[in-house]
Amino acid sequence: xxxxxxxxxxxxxxxxxxxxxxxxxxxxxxxxxxxxxxxxxxxxxxxxxxxxxxxxxxxxxxxxxxxxxxxxxxxxxxxxxxxxxxxxxxxxxxxxxxxxxxxxxxxxxxxxxxxxxxxxxxxxxxxxxxxxxxxxxxxxxxxxxxxxxxxxxxxxxxxxxxxxxxxxxxxxxxxxxxxxxxxxxxxxxxxxxxxxxxxxxxxxxxxxxxxxxxxxxxxxxxxxxxxxxxxxxxxxxxxxxxxxxxxxxxxxxxxxxxxxxxxxxxxxxxxxxxxxxxxxxxxxxxxxxxxxxxxxxxxxxxxxxxxxxxxxxxxxxxxxxxxxxxxxxxxxxxxxxxxxxxxxxxxxxxxxxxxxxxxxxxxxxxxxxxxxxxxxxxxxxxxxxxxxxxxxxxxxxxxxxxxxxxxxxxxxx
Amino acid sequence: xxxxxxxxxxxxxxxxxxxxxxxxxxxxxxxxxxxxxxxxxxxxxxxxxxxxxxxxxxxxxxxxxxxxxxxxxxxxxxxxxxxxxx
Amino acid sequence: xxxxxxxxxxxxxxxxxxxxxxxxxxxxxxxxxxxxxxxxxxxxxxxxxxxxxxxxxxxxxxxxxxxxxxxxxxxxxxxxxxxxxxxxxxxxxxxxxxxxxxxxxxxxxxxxxxxxxxxxxxxxxxxxxxxxxxxxxxxxxxxxxxxxxxxxxxxxxxxxxxxxxxxxxxxxxxxxxxxxxxxxxxxxxxxxxxxxxxxxxxxxxxxxxxxxxxxxxxxxxxxxxxxxxxxxxxxxxxxxxxxxxxxxxxxxxxxxxxxxxxxxxxxxxxxxxxxxxxxxxxxxxxxxxxxxxxxxxxxxxxx
Numbered sequence: 001x002x003x004x005x006x007x008x009x010x011x012x013x014x015x016x017x018x019x020x021x022x023x024x025x026x027x028x029x030x031x032x033x034x035x036x037x038x039x040x041x042x043x044x045x046x047x048x049x050x051x052x053x054x055x056x057x058x059x060x061x062x063x064x065x066x067x068x069x070x071x072x073x074x075x076x077x078x079x080x081x082x083x084x085x086x087x088x089x090x091x092x093x094x095x096x097x098x099x100x101x102x103x104x105x106x107x108x109x110x111x112x113x114x115x116x117x118x119x120x121x122x123x124x125x126x127x128x129x130x131x132x133x134x135x136x137x138x139x140x141x142x143x144x145x146x147x148x149x150x151x152x153x154x155x156x157x158x159x160x161x162x163x164x165x166x167x168x169x170x171x172x173x174x175x176x177x178x179x180x181x182x183x184x185x186x187x188x189x190x191x192x193x194x195x196x197x198x199x200x201x202x203x204x205x206x207x208x209x210x211x212x213x214x215x216x217x218x219x220x221x222x223x224x225x226x227x228x229x230x231x232x233x234x235x236x237x238x239x240x241x242x243x244x245x246x247x248x249x250x251x252x253x254x255x256x257x258x259x260x261x262x263x264x265x266x267x268x269x270x271x272x273x274x275x276x277x278x279x280x281x282x283x284x285x286x287x288x289x290x291x292x293x294x295x296x297x298x299x300x301x302x303x304x305x306x307x308x309x310x311x312x313x314x315x316x317x318x319x320x321x322x323x324x325x326x327x328x329x330x331x332x333x334x335x336x337x338x339x340x341x342x343x344x345x346x347x348x349x350x351x352x353x354x355x356x357x358x359x360x361x362x363x364x365x366x367x368x369x370x371x372x373x374x375x376x377x378x379x380x381x382x383x384x385x386x387x388x389x390x391x392x393x394x395x396x397x398x399x400x401x402x403x404x405x406x407x408x409x410x411x412x413x
Numbered sequence: 414x415x416x417x418x419x420x421x422x423x424x425x426x427x428x429x430x431x432x433x434x435x436x437x438x439x440x441x442x443x444x445x446x447x448x449x450x451x452x453x454x455x456x457x458x459x460x461x462x463x464x465x466x467x468x469x470x471x472x473x474x475x476x477x478x479x480x481x482x483x484x485x486x487x488x489x490x491x492x493x494x495x496x497x498x499x
Numbered sequence: 500x501x502x503x504x505x506x507x508x509x510x511x512x513x514x515x516x517x518x519x520x521x522x523x524x525x526x527x528x529x530x531x532x533x534x535x536x537x538x539x540x541x542x543x544x545x546x547x548x549x550x551x552x553x554x555x556x557x558x559x560x561x562x563x564x565x566x567x568x569x570x571x572x573x574x575x576x577x578x579x580x581x582x583x584x585x586x587x588x589x590x591x592x593x594x595x596x597x598x599x600x601x602x603x604x605x606x607x608x609x610x611x612x613x614x615x616x617x618x619x620x621x622x623x624x625x626x627x628x629x630x631x632x633x634x635x636x637x638x639x640x641x642x643x644x645x646x647x648x649x650x651x652x653x654x655x656x657x658x659x660x661x662x663x664x665x666x667x668x669x670x671x672x673x674x675x676x677x678x679x680x681x682x683x684x685x686x687x688x689x690x691x692x693x694x695x696x697x698x699x700x701x702x703x704x705x706x707x708x709x710x711x712x713x714x715x716x717x718x719x720x721x722x723x724x725x726x727x728x729x730x731x732x733x734x735x736x737x738x739x740x741x742x743x744x745x746x747x748x749x750x751x752x753x754x755x756x757x758x759x760x761x762x763x764x765x766x767x768x769x770x771x772x773x774x775x776x777x778x779x780x781x782x783x784x785x786x787x788x789x790x791x792x793x794x795x796x797x798x799x800x801x802x
Contacts, residue, residue: 021580021583021584022576022579022580022583024576024579049583050579050580050582050583052575052576052579052615053615054572054575054611055607055608055610055611055614056607056608056611058568058569058572058607058608059569059571059572059575059607059608059611060572062565062566062569062572062573062575062576062608063572063573063575063576063579064576065565065569065572065573065576066540066563066565066572066573066574066575066576066577066580067576067577067579067580067583068576068580069563069573069576069577070538070576070577070580070581070584070586071580071584072576072579072580072583072584074576074580088566089565089566089569092565092566096420096565097417097420156417193414193415193417194414194415194417194420194421195414196538196561196562196563196577196590197538197561197586197589197590198535198536198537198538198560198561198589198590199589200414200561201424201535201558201559201560201561201562202414202421202422202423202424202561202562203421203422203423203424203551203556203558203561203562203563204420204421204422204562204563204564205551205563205564205565206422206551206552206553206554206556206564207547207548207551207552207553207564208419208553209552209553212419212553212554215418215419216418216419216420216553219418219419419553422551422553422554422555422556423556424511424556424558424559424560424562425511425556425557425558425559426511426554426555426556427511427512427513427514427550427552427555427556427557428506428511428512428513429513429555430513430555431512431513432512432513432514432515435518436518455685455686456524456685456721456722457524458516458518458519458520458521458523458524458527458721459512459514459516459523459527460505460508460510460511460512460527461505461512463502463504463505464504473502473505473512475505475512476505476512476513478518478519479518480518480519480520480718480719480721481518481519481717481718481719482519482718482719482721482722484719485719485720485722485723486722486723494719
């Protein structure tokens with residue numbers, strides 16, 4: 001049924017339709033509206049789950065860990081500092097192969113403290129063994145949760161559904177909320193493959209020494225490598241049943257003859273598509289690669305979809321300080337020995353809620369046609385503010401890299 | 414229940430790897446003066462002491478680490494700690 | 500193949516606890532009192548490491564270990580899940596951790612579990628030191644104990660602080676049952692575990708367990724040392740139900756020892772006994788015991 005709803009309310013509604021047995025969270029902006037809505041649904045008897053208010057995110061994650069290990073479909077949500085506080089539990093949940101689903105309302109990470117949107121929080125947890133998916137709009141965030149439970153439970157790998165804080169969590173959109181029957185058809189009841197019960201008293205979470213730890217970690221990696229097939233299948237099945245295209249891991253937009261490709265994830269994609277539509281009208285051969293899943297990282301797919309481009313601009317709301325945008329580095333890894341390699345540049349945008357305007361994206365796009373170097377840049381920097389702090393204009397150039405992968409000199413090859 | 418390597422471990426399997434090589438001393442239950450106080454049985458950290466009769470106990474040497482608590486706590490000195498010979 | 504009785508214990512032999520380990524005996528006593536229909540959430544620590552070295556496990560009950568500080572939270576999740584899945588009749592939930600995992604790093608999770616009122620028995624095996632990492636000071640390390648991070652030196656006499664009063668903290672959270680116990684008295688542990696598990700709501704039992712290498716005692720002395728702690732008054736054994744003390748273990752006149760006699764049994768206090776200030780230090784420790792004796796009425800006979 002279609003309705004105009006706030007992103008958080010819609011997601012809470014859909015999570016409730018997924019019939020979790022245990023919901024547990026700790027409040028943090030901008031995740032709060034999701035949990036508040038779930039609390040109301042619980043108080044009205046519409047969410048029939050054990051609903052626990054933890055005393056910290058660390059405990060919230062630990063509570064869903066314990067619940068999941070007991071055979072309960074378990075859900076939590078957090079943001080930013082909360083996600084970082086959960087870090088060791090996140091590794092633990094993944095290492096124990098527990099299919100927990102979590103919403104991350106993406107927010108910047110302190111210091112300085114900042115409650116607004118970027119994706120530094122979830123990107124900083126890319127190595128913890130969770131599947132990471134990024135939603136472009138509220139509808140996709142809703143649909144992604146249904147798919148997330150299905151994927152998690154089929155693979156025994158936890159799934160993090162990332163939605164941009166405020167931009168998606170607090171904005172009103174027309175959303176098609178599926179009926180209970182529609183959700184049930186896609187998401188069967190949870191049938192855990194192992195759980196705590198005196199009837200079959202297994203030990204979970206044992207200590208592995210140097211003789212076994214590495215094999216166990218390798219098998220976790222293997223399980224993650226099997227995930228793309230399931231993510232794609234579930235996405236395809238979802239499209240078949242609901243008519244809504246979801247795209248699986250990566251979703252190309254106007255990519256076929258594109259010389260320049262913009263890559264991004266999350267809510268920025270909507271604005272980017274508008275800009276690309278305009279540029280296409282003006283005759284520019286440009287397209288977009290939407291990144292829906294960052295873990296597992298679909299390296300071969302990235303290669304195949306980007307290898308024909310002349311240059312790739314990765315726009316992302318995170319940074320590995322001292323290097324470049326995290327996604328950009330990872331995309332570079334798809335071309336370590338490729339016959340055809342596009343120039344790949346990293347554009348850091350929208351940190352801590354900084355607006356990313358159509359003009360910013362347009363400027364990046366046009367510059368890609370004009371400047372062929374591989375570079376790392378910050379977009380939308382307020383140079384006046386820096387000047388007030390006695391920065392000279394040329395100091396900005398020290399923050400960026402103009403040519404990270406210089407072309408080989410003629411005769412070098 | 415599904416077996417997943419490194420994740421799900423079967424119960425009670427520690428018995429497959431005995432720690433009896435740790436022993437410096439082994440208890441000898443003389444079974445002469447026992448008054449059936451159950452101290453040896455109750456205080457064994459490894460659960461190695463078993464009951465044969467009301468006033469007759471012994472230690473299972475597959476489980477015993479030779480700590481000597483049973484001998485120490487026996488009120489009638491009916492347990493002796495002997496040096497392991499191997 | 501060992502004899503049937505030994506083979507069938509809920510905490511099986513073959514684990515790697517030190518010979519004479521107080522915590523191993525306490526854990527075995529707890530699980531044998533609780534029976535097979537439990538689910539255990541265990542914190543990181545000696546008990547976890549010595550019972551579950553992959554690929555083996557000493558546990559014959561469903562058991563999970565997650566992290567150092569979250570046993571109370573994991574147990575909360577288990578308890579809520581059992582209720583949500585209508586499986587509460589299947590098992591009682593037990594959380595267990597050491598003194599560091601409870602009093603220090605796990606304090607927040609412990610508080611949350613108590614405050615939310617989960618139907619869980621939380622057992623703290625108090626070895627008064629971070630045994631697993633090599634005997635560092637914890638919030639339950641007693642006054643003047645030498646540990647590897649509170650060493651006795653020219654300017655110090657070991658740990659400068661008193662034991663954190665965790666049972667009172669549990670009582671003030673409204674725990675339905677709070678008790679202290681000692682591995683020196685296993686039958687008392689058994690009785691308290693059974694009683695705790697018969698009550699609904701959050702319960703806390705703190706069991707004093709000598710650590711053979713950590714305290715510097717001989718492996719056969721575990722029970723003697725544990726009993727001396729109780730009989731000196733330093734470790735009062737009591738039960739509190741809904742905030743009211745309903746019972747204490749009285750110190751029998753012929754079993755009573757001074758704190759000096761108790762300290763003499765352990766290397767961790769040897770610097771105190773050798774120090775020129777020793778008499779003063781011992782007097783301070785004795786005053787802690789005296790306060791306990793007065794507060795809990797540990798002398799005399801049961802009414």
